[in-house]
Amino acid sequence: MRQSKLFTKSLRSISSEETAINAQLLLRGGFAFKHAAGVYSYLPLGWRVMRRVSDIIRQEMNGIDGQEMFMPALVDRKYLEATDRFKLDVGYDAITKTDKEPGFSLGWTHEEVITAIATHYIASYKDLPFATYQIQTKFRNEPRAKSGLLRGREFMMKDLYSFHTSEEDLNDYYQKVREAYIRVFNRCGLDVFYTLAAGGDFTANTTHEFQVLADVGEDTIYYCQACMLAQNDEVATWKDGEKCSECGGVIRKGNAVEAGNIFPLGTKYSEAMNLTYTDEKGERQHVVMGSYGIGVSRLMAIIVEVYHDERGILWPQAVAPFAAHIITIPGSAKAAQAAEKLEAELTLAGIDVLYDNRDSVSAGEKFADADLIGIPVRLTLSEKSLAAGGVEVKRRGEEETRVVAQAEVLDILRAVVSE
C-alpha cells in the first residue's frame, strides 16, 4: 500500500472535546471517522485492525467448534415479545413494518433469533450440543455514548451461542469458552481478569466478564494479579488489600473495561420460545443455553488505551494494520528506488507493508505520522542509510535503530510477524 494513495491522512489536531485516548488517536491517525456520538465509520486503516482482531476471534471460536453464521440486524418483534424484551430501552425498537406500529427492533443481541432458528433444527438429543457465532453490527440506544469507541450506539460484536442437553454439558463448554476468550485477549496483547459479575437483562444468574485494567474503564473491579481473577464491585465480596480467597495473592481495586462476557443462560430462552429436544427416554426437555460476547470494536479501542505513548499508537504485531512501514527521506531517487524494491520483495513474501512514498512531505512529518499510526516496524531508506549499508530498522516504542542489509530485512520481518 502506497501512503500517497491511502484514503485517509493523519490529522494534526482534533476536537479538544475528545478526552478518551482511543478517540483521540484513532481519529487523528485516520483509523475511524466520527459521525455522531457513538457512531463511527471504520476507515481503511481501522478496518484492517478490525479484520485482524476478528480473525483471531474466528480462529479461537472455530477451535472450540463454533460455527460461523450471520443473522439479520432487524429482529422480528414477535421474537422479542416472546421473552418480554421488546420494550427494553437499549434497543432501537421503532423500526416500522407498517405505519401503525413497530415491527422490528435493531438487534442489540441475538438470543431470540438464534433460538428461533434452533427450534426448526433441534429435535433430538442427537442434535446437541452445538455452538454458532457471528461477527455483526449491534445497535444499542445508549443514553450516553462516550469514551470514543468504548461505548457506541452501533458497534461490532462477536456473539456466540451454545446449546446443550444438560447444565453439566453447558458448564464444560463454558469453561472452554473461558479459555478461548483468554487466548483471544492475550493474543491481542491484553491481560484480562476473569471477573464475576451480575447478569443484567440476560439472566438472573451470575455471569463472568473479561476485564482489562484501564483508567478510562467504567467498571470497578477487585482483582488478583496473581491468579487473574476478579470480582465486579456490583457482586464483590473481596476488598482492597485483602488476601485472594483463591490463591492468597493481594486484592487490588481498579478501573477496568469489559472486553467480553459469558452467560450461562440455562433454559430461560428455550422455555420462553419453546425450544425442546427429545432425550434418550423419549421425553421432551428444554435445551440448555449459553451466550458469549466480545465487543470487537471495543477491543480495538482497549488495545489503543493500553498501547500508546505521547506520540501515538503502538499496535501489537498481531493486530497491526501493517507489519512494516517503509519510509523514504524525500529528495533521494536512490532511496525511492530501493524502497520500491523492498516493498515489492516484502509484498511478494506476504508481508503487509505501508510505504510512505510521499515526496512533498518532510522527513519529520513522515516520522511523526509513522509514530502516530503505530505500525510495529519502521524501515527507513535514505542516502544516509544506503551509505551505511542498507535499511534502518526501528521498532515502534524503542529508540534504538540499526542498519541492516536489504537482503536481511525479509528474515527480520518474518521473525517479527511470527512472534
Added chain:
RNA sequence: CGGGCUGUCGUAUAGUGGUAUUAUGCACGAUUCGGGUUCGUGCGAUCCGGGUUCGAUUCCCGGCAGCCCGACCA
C-alpha cells in the same frame, strides 16, 4: 433521563451590538529535506428557529448537537 459546560473557515482558536483574529489545512509558485522546513499569493467560518434592536455572530428564549458528571449499561 437529571446536572454542568460548550457550539465561530475542513480542523484548532481570538474577538466583537456595526459581517470576524490567528494558526493549521487546501490550491499555486519558490525553498528545504533524518523529527510536523521557510517564504509569497489565493480559498475558506459565526449550529437552527424565534425574540429584543436601526442593526444580533455577540443579549434573551426555544430547539438541535457535542463533551463531562450522575443514573443506566451484555
